[in-house]
Amino acid sequence: MEENIPDNQGGARHSRSNCELSQLSQLAELPVDTLKELARICRPLRFQTGQIVAHEGERPDFIGFVHSGILRMQKTLEDGRQHIVGLLVEGDMFGRVFDGPLNVSVESVADAEVCAMQRAPFESLLLRSPELDRVVLLNILDELDRARDWMIILAKPKVKERLAGFLMVLCSRFAGVDHILRAGSGTIDVKIPISRTDLAHLLGSRPESISRAFHALADGGSIAIKKPDLIEIQDMDALCVVAGDEDAGNHPTMEHLLEFLHGRDD
Amino acid sequence: MEENIPDNQGGARHSRSNCELSQLSQLAELPVDTLKELARICRPLRFQTGQIVAHEGERPDFIGFVHSGILRMQKTLEDGRQHIVGLLVEGDMFGRVFDGPLNVSVESVADAEVCAMQRAPFESLLLRSPELDRVVLLNILDELDRARDWMIILAKPKVKERLAGFLMVLCSRFAGVDHILRAGSGTIDVKIPISRTDLAHLLGSRPESISRAFHALADGGSIAIKKPDLIEIQDMDALCVVAGDEDAGNHPTMEHLLEFLHGRDD
DNA sequence: CGGACGCATTGACATCTCTCAAACTCTGCG
DNA sequence: CGCAGAGTTTGAGAGATGTCAATGCGTCCG
Missing domain, CATH: 2.60.120.10 (Jelly Rolls)
Known part of the structure; x- marks a missing residue:
């Protein structure tokens, strides 16, 4: 019964007469x-x-x-x-x-x-x-490729590794999405779009362990926790090492991302 | 240079003049x-x-x-x-x-x-x-769907759960593949197509833990280890419960599989 | 036949994670 | 301003897993 375009039942609203x-x-x-x-x-x-x-x-x-x-x-x-x-x-x-x-x-x-x-x-x-x-x-x-990349991240034995992999994905894949990634002065801010509980489900863990892993990464100097859902990437290379170097050279560099993000703001 | 069909360089042999x-x-x-x-x-x-x-x-x-x-x-x-x-x-x-x-x-x-x-x-x-x-x-x-199912299995926190999920996948997806699944008398034999080491990589663990998980499942009565790479499924429902009931009712039943496999042998 | 080799298993111990409980932070609201 | 509630963080102890080392089991090959 709800298999129609949810314009009435689902509460979604038409935004314009047609899409751009x-x-x-x-x-x-x-x-x-x-x-x-x-x-x-x-x-x-x-x-x-x-x-x-x-x-x-x-x-x-x-x-x-x-x-x-x-x-x-x-x-x-x-x-x-x-x-x-x-x-x-x-x-x-x-x-x-x-x-x-x-x-x-x-x-x-x-x-x-x-x-x-x-x-x-x-x-x-x-x-x-x-x-x-x-x-x-x-x-x-x-x-499909992204799902397979996820498989590799999820197969990391330690929560800290999986979390670092997750942050790398956010950086490499969502660089163009303003809601998620923003350039600071020499650093990159990542907005975590889901709660600790959801992140725990996604990474096969528990909210408490996710929290501990975040702070372990922060203690390691690769990130800083500005707010619970706002992470500052301080050392992309270190993060990549923690993540287990999943794809050799396939990750974005700090410099590349900063250039890209600042270029967008101009 | 190796980007051709590997008929000469790769050592693969033509089996017939054309495929069936x-x-x-x-x-x-x-x-x-x-x-x-x-x-x-x-x-x-x-x-x-x-x-x-x-x-x-x-x-x-x-x-x-x-x-x-x-x-x-x-x-x-x-x-x-x-x-x-x-x-x-x-x-x-x-x-x-x-x-x-x-x-x-x-x-x-x-x-x-x-x-x-x-x-x-x-x-x-x-x-x-x-x-x-x-x-x-x-x-x-x-x-793509299979990759996502994998993600859910890999996100299980315990090795035993992931291994049970892996066995369920083998049962549900490879039922038609003679190399992997065979019907016994009231039970199903699963051939594990990869080594413990590879299985450990696949499931985000170590060979030793995989081995322990196999034997833990065997102790629980849901499987029997006939040979290291030949597992007998004794209780599909129990296995499904261990796996965490990932997809409610979406898994094959013992009866269904047995019927299917015996039908094939006739 | 025996020995070498690869792989699976077992044991002991350090480490990590889960679990449960409590404290803390932030936000919205009266 | 204080309070309530949701979400996050911290702590402590039990449980599971990783790690290292040693043993067992089968196959291949001399």
Whole structure:
């Protein structure tokens, strides 16, 4: 019954008459025709913090593109707890094209704008637009890679290592998201978008251990805890060493990030 | 230089003049035309245990479909250790369509037959065959789901829970693979396709702890260790409880599996 | 047949993490 | 301003895991 675009039932509001699809970097290079068709079948939705965008086990009538804000994907365990399996930010896609029900729930972590593509016309357009098809395919492949990176982080035996890996992911993947990363004077501030409890579930631990791991990293000098949910990265290399050097040279350097972030502010 | 189909350099041997593609359940329902075209651009390769099928960081000239045997995907860490991020069995696909280099290595765990589709004609065919395109898309979506299921298993705090989850995955996903699952008289035998050391890497632990966890499960009565790499599932429900009931009702029952496996033997 | 080798197991101990409980911080509200 | 509530932090003890070393088991090969 709730398998429709949640514009009425879900409490989401239309933000504009149509999405500014070309702002999404992944879609920007599509042919004009395709973009026009996308705009026609797209409905912009707006979600407040904590709202459910899509329910696990349902088959929403839309494929979502995140336009702004942060969403989280989570699975519901038998005991009712929620387990986060990924975060979605600007440019990310969710929904199962051509396929059955979702097996994750999607919930907004911060106020979010989502472009909802009606399923049937979107799938039809996929068949006619090889370029769009390719964008969707690559998006899913990227998501798969990120899930595998997570697997490596989660397989670290110590909480401190997993937490450091999590911070590295935040730095490398969410650099373009203003809500999460900001440049300070020679340092980088990271906003932790989820609570200690959720972070504990995500990293396979408990809130207390997460807290201790944060302070252990701080004692090591690689980070500083400005507020419980605001971390200052002081030594990216040290953090990377703690994380276990997961991907040799594949992580962003402090200098690179600072340059990028300051460049954005100008 | 090694980015070609490894028929000469890699030591892989052609097994037949062409692949029996229609045997792959995922491809069986494709139109005859598409299957014929696939057969034309496909080269069957055969790998012995331990051979490298594709190297991380390279962009192989082919997209692989596993025809038989077991392969493992792994990432190389900075210290040279290999970290397994997934197993591939009959019907699975690997390779990055339309995209850049692989970020996993693929290595055969048991003697394996792989159908190697030449990249360029395969991508060309994808554009002309919506059915094939859809098969590829769904395959990747399934792989993504499996990776997320792994994340939940890996986030369990105790080794015994993660190991139980691993065994559940083996039961639910590899039921059709003769190398892994066999029905006994009222019980199910699972062949563990990787060593304790690799299993420890996969589950974020150490070989010694894995060994202890196996024996703890055996003491609990849910499994029996017939040989180090041959486990008898005695109580699927108990195993599921230990695993933490990750997906309520989403796991196979003992009865279902036994029925399925015996049906296959007849 | 025996010995070397790889792998799995077992034991002992240090370390880390979980658990439970209490104190603390921040925010919103009367 | 004080209070209540949620979330975070800290502390102490029990439990689980990592670590190191030694032993057991099977296979391969001389």
